[in-house]
Amino acid sequence: MGGRAEHGDAVPDPAQQLLHVPVQRHRPGRHAVVARPFVLPARHRVWPPFIIRPRNGSDYPFPAPDQEVPVVLGEWWSRNAVDVEKDAVMSGQRPVRSDAYTVNGLTGQLYQCANETFTAVVQPNTTVLLRVINAALNTHLFFKVAGHNFTVVAVDACYTANYTTDTLVLAPGNTVDALIFTDARPGSYYMAVEPHDTISPSTMDTSNDNSTATAILLYNGTSATTKPAMPTMPNSSDTTTANAFYFGLRGLAMEIPSPVDVNMTIELGLGQLPCDTTQTSCAGSSFAAAMNGVSFRLPTGMSLLEAQFNGNPGGVYTADFPDGVPSNGTAMVEGTKVRSLPYNSTVEIVLQNPLAFPAENHPIHLHGFNFFVLAQGLGTFTPGNTSAYNLVDPVSRNTIAVPTGSWAVIRFRANNPGMWFFHCHLDAHVPMGLAMVFAVENGTTPDSMLPPPPADLPMC
Numbered sequence: 001m002g003g004r005a006e007h008g009d010a011v012p013d014p015a016q017q018l019l020h021v022p023v024q025r026h027r028p029g030r031h032a033v034v035a036r037p038f039v040l041p042a043r044h045r046v047w048p049p050f051i052i053r054p055r056n057g058s059d060y061p062f063p064a065p066d067q068e069v070p071v072v073l074g075e076w077w078s079r080n081a082v083d084v085e086k087d088a089v090m091s092g093q094r095p096v097r098s099d100a101y102t103v104n105g106l107t108g109q110l111y112q113c114a115n116e117t118f119t120a121v122v123q124p125n126t127t128v129l130l131r132v133i134n135a136a137l138n139t140h141l142f143f144k145v146a147g148h149n150f151t152v153v154a155v156d157a158c159y160t161a162n163y164t165t166d167t168l169v170l171a172p173g174n175t176v177d178a179l180i181f182t183d184a185r186p187g188s189y190y191m192a193v194e195p196h197d198t199i200s201p202s203t204m205d206t207s208n209d210n211s212t213a214t215a216i217l218l219y220n221g222t223s224a225t226t227k228p229a230m231p232t233m234p235n236s237s238d239t240t241t242a243n244a245f246y247f248g249l250r251g252l253a254m255e256i257p258s259p260v261d262v263n264m265t266i267e268l269g270l271g272q273l274p275c276d277t278t279q280t281s282c283a284g285s286s287f288a289a290a291m292n293g294v295s296f297r298l299p300t301g302m303s304l305l306e307a308q309f310n311g312n313p314g315g316v317y318t319a320d321f322p323d324g325v326p327s328n329g330t331a332m333v334e335g336t337k338v339r340s341l342p343y344n345s346t347v348e349i350v351l352q353n354p355l356a357f358p359a360e361n362h363p364i365h366l367h368g369f370n371f372f373v374l375a376q377g378l379g380t381f382t383p384g385n386t387s388a389y390n391l392v393d394p395v396s397r398n399t400i401a402v403p404t405g406s407w408a409v410i411r412f413r414a415n416n417p418g419m420w421f422f423h424c425h426l427d428a429h430v431p432m433g434l435a436m437v438f439a440v441e442n443g444t445t446p447d448s449m450l451p452p453p454p455a456d457l458p459m460c
């Protein structure tokens with residue numbers, strides 16, 4: 001599983017060659033966008049991080065780091081991951097758990113089957129910016145570095161107020177930029193990754209893979225054979241630590257869109273539906289998921305964006321996604337339902353993840369926009385409880401973990417015309433239907449209208 005035999009290096013192995021030259025593409029706008037190849041053996045380059053830096057002439061809102069280290073967290077199956085997903089969809093069951101976790105594509109030294117380890121060499125008494133990305137498919141992950149604290153400065157490519165912690169937790173789809181200061185005793189320190197099990201009740205998931213992936217933070221001048229120090233990791237079910245991080249972040253003070261034009265409450269639900277005819281190994285019923293009782297189905301004949309541009313020929317979708325939670329006992333329905341939003345309208349959504357069986361912490365991701373997280377808490381949101389809102393410095397992000405038995409209030413301005421997917425970022429929950437789509441209408445100026453498809457748009 002990703003292991004590779006050691007060999008003499010008389011002949012350079014092209015798979016071992018490292019790419020060190022960043023490819024820079026600047027565009028006018030707020031940021032310099034840097035597509036930066038991964039500094040890893042070529043065979044391991046699976047998810048190159050896409051890093052956005054301040055545009056030329058502007059700075060970070062924190063002291064510039066001396067060094068940057070991308071830290072991409074992932075999951076590894078001892079079989080083809082596409083087959084894992086296919087089996088889950090065809091059987092209507094949850095996908096099997098991964099067999100290991102990875103840091104920058106490598107499992108680290110604590111697995112018996114492979115001992116390759118990503119190592120970041122750092123200089124003493126410098127500031128290192130870790131760009132941590134959870135690219136795992138279905139697992140929230142804890143991340144710690146032995147002997148060091150983090151100062152979180154950004155999440156999901158949005159700056160935050162400085163937030164100090166010794167434990168990061170990232171839902172699939174989340175990114176966290178965190179500074180560490182290398183003022184520990186010069187030595188070798190594990191960066192460790194373990195799952196945060198978010199399923200409730202936890203007895204549902206007896207196959208939980210509680211293994212640990214590691215990378216190494218190595219102070220320059222320390223022997224690479226030094227045994228690294230290991231951080232104390234939270235228990236996988238430690239929701240207190242995870243929720244403290246998820247709920248504790250603040251953003252930079254900025255103007256929050258107001259007043260609200262569209263108010264919605266969206267309940268996240270898991271349940272069951274009868275097997276459908278395409279599920280060849282499904283017995284009786286299939287796991288399904290829904291937002292406000294609607295289990296989302298993608299159209300098969302035409303993309304939603306194409307349908308929107310062409311006036312929804314033949315009713316590819318219906319614009320009747322409900323703004324509120326259906327009454328108790330309403331059966332789950334399947335459909336391609338969207339919510340139309342006037343251009344530039346301000347939309348507020350209460351996300352509610354009920355404490356039901358089965359339930360799970362769903363990382364809800366919005367395409368096309370960042371949103372402000374105005375409030376978040378355990379239990380059920382009390383409608384109209386705006387006193388809980390932070391309208392001064394709420395965190396801005398694009399993926400919000402909504403733990404089991406909790407709620408969150410988010411707000412965004414719909415100033416980007418098009419069809420925008422709003423979905424759970426657990427890979428397994430998308431085919432189950434935990435999604436909906438916002439159809440943002442055109443504005444009146446050329447700048448605020450959806451451009452036509454390019455002439456060479458590939459047709460499926």
Ligand SMILES: [Cu+2]
Binds near residue numbers: 362426
């Ligand atoms: Cu989910």
